[in-house]
Amino acid sequence: MAKRASDVEKLVRSEYRHGFVTDIEADTVPPGLNEDVIRLISAKKAEPEFMREWRLKAYRRWITMQEPHWAHVQHSPIDYQAISYYSAPKTQPQEDGPKSLKDVDPKLLETYEKLGVPLHERAKLAGVAVDAVFDSVSVATTFRKKLADVGIIFCSFSYAVQNHPQLVEQYLGSVVPYSDNFFASLNSAVFSDGSFVFVPKGVRCPMELSTYFRMNAANTGQFERTLIIAEEGAYVSYLEGCTAPMRDKNQLHAAVVELIALEGAHIKYSTVQNWYPGDANGQGGIYNFVTKRGDCRGANSHIAWTQVETGSAITWKYPSVLLRGDNSIGEFYSVAVTNNFQQADTGTKMVHIGKNTRSTIVSKGISAGRSQNSYRGLVKVVGAAENARNYTQCDALLLSNQCGAHTFPYMEVKNPTAKVEHEATTSKIDDDQLFYCRSRGISAEDAVNMVVSGFCKDVFKELPMEFAVEAQGLLAVSLEGAVG
């Protein structure tokens, strides 16, 4: 057995493929955070007063808060005064983003081409509308016109603040208040851009919507804010993808995503997260501290989170669903892969409030190298939530002897009619399965990928087609050399 183990070890040593830096002049605010910096960011974005005041309230709250340390991760202290809170490519028109792709700096377009996210509307990703965020600003939103024809608003957050302020004011912070937690408050104070989606009553969004986040500038944080509103009976499927250049210092990413589903609405939110994880010795990489929450506000509404997390040095992320409407449904499907010195503490919260609410949690954790992979989940059923149902399945797969997998399931059930089921397994990758593949001619590396993909099948099948393929590819990259 020892022999095969070392074979597999070789397989995991892989290089991060998106680690290039775009050489572009940037307008970067000097490091540090105070009320003036916040006023400056707000002014640069020509924001209305309500927005600036909201940011300041969040900042005043944030300075009273402590960085949380309950997650199963370790990192050296983050110096929040050493981070620059705003960086934008200089060529980018500042006011309300480029009017069309012609206004976008060719270097930026090239960056996205390299990442496999061509912004030209007729290119490969036909049928997928893309909002590309480069450091702090949104570079381009494709298909905006076509979506507008059916009443859908898909634009950068800054554009929405200026052009649809009443919607922003009505919904922003209604799921994740500015006081929610340390990182959410920080984000609320300094968020720079992100995506905004509004799907009106009865409209089924005709294409996948997608945002692509790219962190380019050094020593900046990325604090994007995403807000998705699906009115009564609306449907939207949204995908978020992320990469960053390789840098030997850690970079902070603290995003907030809010989803609101009104009566009968359905939101599918999928993430393929591939931030730079740091090198094989644990140097550098992104700290990914994210607050994602969906609110099933209306009866019969449905929110599903699907995530494939292969990147970041540290991931701290618990996409949650508040099941407020009667008969509403919350789902969470997750694959989290950690290798080398990566640490992931991820999971979900399902809060059952309405009657006959249902939630499903499927979590697949894959650990390799010396990484630590934790699942942390909360299923909460309040007293008034009659007939709540939850099914949780948590599986951990270990590819080495030095990695760790941890499961922290929490349950708070206040209504006796609730049925909450939890199943958990932890296993080492099966030598017999690997041998079986290899005995048929499949290389050791492909055998690992095949077995791991099989293990993740229940999650991959929830991803939109195009991205399922991409996710499988990412998995292969992040596991190169992973078994031992």
Next chain:
Amino acid sequence: MLSIKNLHANVADKEILKGINLDVKAGEIHAVMGPNGSGKSTLANILAGRDGYTVTQGSVSYQGQDLLAMDPETRACAGVFLALQYPVEIPGVNNVYFLKAAYNAIRKHRGEEQVDAVKFLGLVKDKMKLVDIDTAFLNRAVNEGFSGGEKKRNEILQMLVLEPRLALLDETDSGLDIDALKVVAKGINALRSPERAMVLVTHYQRLLDYVVPDCVHVLAAGRIAKSGDKSLAAELEQRGYDWVTAGASA
């Protein structure tokens, strides 16, 4: 094609194979019989390159190459195939996807073009008719939830698709109903050719009624205790192993 010389091997520090000598020429079919625990699967697994065995002495040459020095996948690409006594389930991995990956891996090794999904499906469906497997099995996970007999048929299907030069079948005939046994025999006979060799590990004469072997060997206590032609199998069926093994374990 295959030449095993004085092969000794340990499992968990216990000597299981105690000097195996066996020569198999192209075009031949050899049956290996013997009591439970005598080391038949150990031998087959070592030939396929499975971990967990330590070869302490001896050598195996396959088509002039040192077989024991090769990775399992290299052996497979060089034409060695093992139908496992206990085929492995791989949850979440589609059966036809698995088979296509194997097929293309072997083609790649030979410098041949990759075959696309459509073409491959056509090829597999033809082979499936031969072993009488419903096409529904293609889209199930590899061996997951297959009955014992279905798993064995699936091994034969893989063998027919991959067309090995040296096929090692470890009790592929065990646990089969009479129809399935005929199907497995049909699969084996379909592959029988002057360039190919097969080693059938079996407990029963009944398979050998359909697949006539050139040689029959009795493996007992880690050694080949007796070799003969097909009549040896019939004799074993009649008399059991005692008369052969009495001398071997001494």
